[in-house]
Amino acid sequence: MSRPQKFVIVGSVILVLLIIGIGTRLFSAQGGYVPLFTQLEPSDAGEVVAQLDELGVKYELAEQGSAILVSSEDVYKTRLELAREGLPKGSVIGFEIFDKTALGTTDFVRRVQYIRGLQGELTRTIMQIEGVDQASVHIVLPEPSLYTTQEKPTTAAVLLKLRAGAALEQAQIRGIVHLLSRSVEGLLTDNITIIDDSGRILSNGIESGEGAFGGVGLSLSQVEMQAAVQRELEQKVQSMLEQVLGPGNVVARVNAELNFDQKTVSRRIFEPTDGEGVLRSIEELKETFEGTGSPPDTASGTPGIPGYAAADSGSSTYSHSETARNYEISETTENTVVAPGSVKRLSVAVMLNREQLTAQEQTVIESAVASTIGIDPGRSDQITVAAFPFDTSLAQQLQEELARQTAQEGTAGQTLTRVGIALAALLLLFGVYRILLRRRQSARGSEALILEEAAETATLAAEEAAATRQESPAAKLQGEIEKLVRQEPEEAAKLVKAWLTEDQE
Numbered sequence: 001m002s003r004p005q006k007f008v009i010v011g012s013v014i015l016v017l018l019i020i021g022i023g024t025r026l027f028s029a030q031g032g033y034v035p036l037f038t039q040l041e042p043s044d045a046g047e048v049v050a051q052l053d054e055l056g057v058k059y060e061l062a063e064q065g066s067a068i069l070v071s072s073e074d075v076y077k078t079r080l081e082l083a084r085e086g087l088p089k090g091s092v093i094g095f096e097i098f099d100k101t102a103l104g105t106t107d108f109v110r111r112v113q114y115i116r117g118l119q120g121e122l123t124r125t126i127m128q129i130e131g132v133d134q135a136s137v138h139i140v141l142p143e144p145s146l147y148t149t150q151e152k153p154t155t156a157a158v159l160l161k162l163r164a165g166a167a168l169e170q171a172q173i174r175g176i177v178h179l180l181s182r183s184v185e186g187l188l189t190d191n192i193t194i195i196d197d198s199g200r201i202l203s204n205g206i207e208s209g210e211g212a213f214g215g216v217g218l219s220l221s222q223v224e225m226q227a228a229v230q231r232e233l234e235q236k237v238q239s240m241l242e243q244v245l246g247p248g249n250v251v252a253r254v255n256a257e258l259n260f261d262q263k264t265v266s267r268r269i270f271e272p273t274d275g276e277g278v279l280r281s282i283e284e285l286k287e288t289f290e291g292t293g294s295p296p297d298t299a300s301g302t303p304g305i306p307g308y309a310a311a312d313s314g315s316s317t318y319s320h321s322e323t324a325r326n327y328e329i330s331e332t333t334e335n336t337v338v339a340p341g342s343v344k345r346l347s348v349a350v351m352l353n354r355e356q357l358t359a360q361e362q363t364v365i366e367s368a369v370a371s372t373i374g375i376d377p378g379r380s381d382q383i384t385v386a387a388f389p390f391d392t393s394l395a396q397q398l399q400e401e402l403a404r405q406t407a408q409e410g411t412a413g414q415t416l417t418r419v420g421i422a423l424a425a426l427l428l429l430f431g432v433y434r435i436l437l438r439r440r441q442s443a444r445g446s447e448a449l450i451l452e453e454a455a456e457t458a459t460l461a462a463e464e465a466a467a468t469r470q471e472s473p474a475a476k477l478q479g480e481i482e483k484l485v486r487q488e489p490e491e492a493a494k495l496v497k498a499w500l501t502e503d504q505e
Contacts, residue, residue, distance in 0.1 A: 258344055
């Protein structure tokens with residue numbers, strides 16, 4: 001091979017060795033140890049470490065002792081060994097509390113153990129829900145009473161710690177509520193309270209089978225409708241203000257009071273036709289009297305019975321007429337059903353990530369918000385706009401954690417990429433080596449053929465020179481050539497090859 005070819009081969013070998021060494025080191029430093037258990041309690045971590053020492057398994061501690069790392073080759077085997085020993089036990093104790101029951105245990109102790117076991121089993125079940133990191137269930141089972149009026153209801157409280165960035169949906173919260181009510185005897189859904197690690201009550205507004213939480217008195221569809229209206233209005237306000245003040249600088253909350261009363265309105269309207277209406281019947285009464293004496297007093301007497309004439313003998317005349325007309329009254333009946341869900345009142349609160357607001361800015365923002373969501377002063381709607389610097393420490397912590405996870409994933413990806421590059425370099429080097437080997441074998445075959453041809457030619461020339469040798473300068477030259485061919489055939493072949501190349505050029 002020529003010198004550049006040798007440099008290429010040697011450089012490729014050194015590069016491949018460096019890539020393999022770096023990749024192996026990174027893999028052994030990061031991928032060699034994988035998590036055996038994470039987020040362990042201190043007591044569980046201590047027991048697991050003690051058991052690993054007894055088994056002779058090498059391990060490393062991470063995340064301030066809450067995570068234990070072992071070799072990737074031993075992770076599954078070690079987990080099975082620890083599972084056989086019941087590790088990690090966890091801080092939750094279920095019905096295995098009855099596995100070791102001492103003789104002479106009182107009913108009170110058994111009742112306490114039952115409550116502890118029930119709380120532990122419910123805690124384990126709730127922790128299987130997506131988004132829940134840790135859970136704690138507290139159940140209060142009152143002592144049975146002989147009198148019904150003195151019985152106390154069964155209650156339960158659940159504390160949830162959610163994973164970073166996770167949020168439970170209403171369906172998941174309802175599932176937890178019904179899980180508890182169906183698992184604990186005598187527990188009504190009204191007596192269940194669910195809160196998260198920040199102290200927010202998650203169970204408010206969730207419909208139950210026996211009533212509603214917090215005295216709201218709304219059905220599930222009504223709660224969802226009210227929440228949907230509030231979300232839509234909040235999104236309108238927040239999207240509008242964020243385009244002006246920037247994303248993350250606005251927080252909007254809307255409290256919409258909806259009227260879910262269903263009304264049926266019936267109206268009867270009487271309107272005359274052509275100003276008078278249609279004549280249905282007419283009744284006329286006429287009375288006349290002529291004679292001596294006073295006319296009969298029909299006004300104060302009984303109709304149809306003539307009065308008695310007075311004693312005087314003077315003549316008198318009486319006449320009376322009445323007319324009664326009955327018309328057909330035109331009637332219009334309207335039945336109107338008012339659908340529930342109309343807006344009864346709106347209360348809007350807007351928080352801005354600013355130090356302060358001028359009076360003009362506050363007025364402009366209030367007017368814009370009122371126009372966006374349709375504030376009606378006649379409904380006593382209210383808008384509150386305030387400016388406070390936001391606390392972004394939690395968001396920064398989440399971003400740092402996300403960046404750390406992304407960096408870890410990127411490091412693992414880089415390790416795999418480097419290993420792939422190393423394999424590709426090996427394959428490339430192997431292909432180059434095969435090509436060069438084939439060329440070298442072909443070149444060696446050509447040189448051997450040339451040497452054979454040159455040797456044959458030199459032998460024939462030597463035989464001819466021996467047959468026609470004469471004492472002349474040409475004869476001496478042929479003798480030297482014959483001697484050179486016999487002593488150094490390879491050099492002679494190269495010389496012949498050079499002559500042939502010159503002839504071809």
